[in-house]
Structure formats: structure tokens, C-alpha cells
């Protein structure tokens with residue numbers, strides 16, 4: 001793989017387009033269709049040790065932290081092990097309790113982020129077990145952890161993460177299935193998830209083909225000064241990543257909120273000037289998200305819904321992006337893809353420096 005933009009106007013756009021291939025690489029050799037589980041070579045933990053784990057704590061910064069929030073949902077839902085993500089810097093400064101039966105997971109694309117490295121060292125100093133989910137092979141965090149999952153996404157040049165965010169979520173799915181299959185997950189459920197993972201690359205292609213539609217919606221969003229992104233359960237980290245991406249490259253103020261919390265504050269700011277992007281997969285929480293649309297509509301807020309194909313939404317919205325359906329636990333991966341393109345096209349419309357946003361660096365190797 002070359003460092004060339006290969007005809008794309010920006011590295012970010014190229015890396016968005018590379019996702020079907022980078023997902024395939026993250027999955028490569030790791031799906032065990034004989035036992036309907038996953039095989040993770042770098043884990044180096046026997047089933048016996050993995051069964052001792054009572055909690056999972058995920059540490060990272062920026063998009064790596066948010067990918068960890070997606071990962072926490074995957075582990076909790078698929079393996080039924082309590083899991084939680086926390087920004088690595090917050091973790092290390094609050095003198096955390098390090099527990100023997102907790103599995104600590106450090107997430108870092110570059111493997112060089114100082115705060116994440118320091119958090120790993122703190123866990124190790126206090127005798128905790130830690131593994132890494134890292135893209136760059138042989139990087140400092142990968143070496144410090146000594147075991148874990150490499151993403152194999154290929155080089156990511158744009159300051160903001162796109163393909164490595166997706167691959168990190170895929171790596172968490174692999175881990176969650178592995179942990180789940182030595183616990184309560186049935187062979188049938190394992191089989192459904194493996195099939196869904198294999199389908200992801202072509203489903204991402206389908207979303208990429210919606211780019212002209214997404215670019216049109218981006219033109220509507222571009223003049224606004226502020227935007228909300230809301231979602232529930234695993235839809236909330238999708239909203240967090242969508243908001244982060246938009247603010248990083250377009251400089252529009254974007255804030256993510258759990259949809260259920262709208263009425264506890266943000267509703268005061270909903271008006272025709274403040275659009276809301278609502279992450280609303282057609283799952284058990286869909287009716288709750290319809291109520292959210294009604295709350296926003298009642299205040300004349302513009303609405304952009306990221307959802308699945310199905311019946312027309314019962315509330316008038318300004319734009320809809322429909323992504324293909326996966327297994328419910330994997331839906332967040334696909335719901336995130338249009339938000340990358342949305343942020344990209346808003347930034348393009350505003351003529352921003354997309355690959356190198358002001359004041360940001362690809363990896364922050366200082367405190």
C-alpha cells in the first residue's frame with residue numbers, strides 16, 4: 001500500500017473508501033466457522049484465564065476511546081461481562097483501583113499516544129492484566145501490552161480516524177464473540193455473528209455508494225453553527241463519533257447526547273438553527289427514538305435520521321440515510337459510516353483543511 005492519495009482529493013476520503021478492504025484484513029484468519037467462534041492469535045490467554053475475567057475496562061483517547069465505548073457494548077451484550085470505556089488520561093489521574101479479575105484493554109491506532117501508554121504502565125505497575133488493540137505493528141503501546149489484537153488496517157494518514165475506528169470495532173466484535181462463546185453464547189448465535197461480520201465489507205460498499213445523497217444533506221448542514229448528535233445504548237457512541245468527526249474537520253460545534261437526556265437540558269437549545277442527527281436503528285429502542293423525533297420536531301429543529309430501511313418514519317424529517325441491517329450488536333459499525341461521509345462533505349463545503357485540521361495532531365505523544 002502506498003502513501004499516495006491514489007486519485008482521491010484527501011487521505012480521509014481515500015481511507016473511508018478503503019474500509020471494505022481494511023475490515024477484511026482485520027477479519028482475516030480470525031473467523032472459526034467450524035466451532036462458530038473467533039480465533040485471535042495475539043490474545044495469548046487460555047479459556048481458563050479468560051473465564052476468570054469479571055469486568056472489562058477499556059482505555060484510549062479521542063476516537064480510540066469512542067471505539068472503546070462501542071467495544072464495551074459489544075462485550076457486555078455478546079459475552080455478558082460488564083464492560084466500560086474511559087478516557088485513558090482521566091483513568092490514570094484518578095488513582096484507579098486495579099483489580100485482578102478485570103481485563104484492561106488499551107486502544108490506540110498509532111500505539112504511541114502518551115496518555116494511553118501511561119495508563120497501560122499504571123495498570124501494569126499495579127499488577128493488572130492488559131492487552132492492546134493497536135494498528136501500528138511494533139509500536140510502543142503494542143510492545144508494552146505484549147499481547148492483543150492488531151488491526152492490520154494499513155497506514156492511516158489523515159489526522160482523523162475513519163478506517164481504524166471501524167477496524168477497532170471489528171476487533172472488539174472478534175473479542176466479544178470469543179469471550180461469549182466460552183460463556184453462554186450458542187453455536188447458532190455465533191454462526192449468525194460470523195456471517196454478519198463477513199457481510200460487513202459489501203454492506204460498507206453499499207453505504208459508500210450513497211455518497212451523492214449524503215453530500216446533498218451535508219450542504220444543508222454546512223451553514224449551521226451548532227449541531228446535536230443523539231442515540232441510545234450502542235447508538236450513543238455512534239453519535240459521539242459523528243459529533244467528534246464533524247467538529248474536528250468542519251469546526252462546527254457538535255455535541256453528542258444520549259437521546260433520553262435531551263429533555264434534561266439540550267431541548268432548551270433546539271430551534272430551526274440547531275439541527276439534530278438522530279441515530280435510530282430499527283431495533284427494540286426504535287419506538288423510543290420516534291418519541292425523540294417528536295420532541296425535536298415540536299421545537300422546529302431540523303432532523304437528519306440515520307436508520308435502517310423500512311416503513312417511512314412517522315415524523316417529518318429533513319433527511320434520512322438508510323444503512324443495511326446487520327446483527328443488532330454490529331449495527332453501530334454500519335451506522336457510523338455515513339457520519340464519516342457527512343463530516344467529510346460538510347468540511348469540503350466549508351473548504352476546511354480536511355487532512356490536517358487546525359490545532360490537531362495524528363498522534364499526541366506528549367502529556
Ligand code: G6P
Pocket residue numbers: 061062063064107108109110111112113116159160161360361362363364
Ligand atoms: C489524536 C488524533 C485522534 C485520535 C487520538 C488517539 O487526538 O487526532 O484522531 O483518535 O489521537 O490516537 P491513537 O493513535 O491512540 O488511536
